[in-house]
Amino acid sequence: MTDRLQFKVDNHHDPLDYPSETFDGCFSFQAVWPFFKKEGLDLHAREMYRVLKPGARYACSEYLLTPFFDWDNEKHVALHRLILPTLAATQSMYPADVCAALERAGFRIVLVGAVEE
């Protein structure tokens, strides 16, 4: 397996250091979208799309806000302030914003789900 796996440490706020159309697929687990401000979503989504081969799939499981989270609700905001550091996250995006950025980059969204209580 070691001949097929490579680990690379990099900063996902920089352009991805791979040629276009390199990968057959991509998966992220609580490692991408909780670190991007809304204005940074498009740039990274485009980079992901660029390094994937045509027809490749991207799947992720990421800490995102429930669509019911309300930034104008004091209780929501207080809870968010408590929880965010425990997630080692820096940002909180709505799934709709991430999906919209992915679609603008060229992805077609086939499934969006949420962890139920």
Ligand SMILES: C[S@@+](CC[C@H](N)C(=O)[O-])C[C@H]1O[C@@H](n2cnc3c(N)ncnc32)[C@H](O)[C@@H]1O
């Ligand atoms: C919640 S941890 C999840 C790690 C791993 N995916 C897992 O499930 O165990 C978030 C990870 O994102 C990484 N991370 C944070 N900011 C990053 C950045 N700018 N570029 C690359 N990775 C980053 C952190 O180093 C951390 O390893």
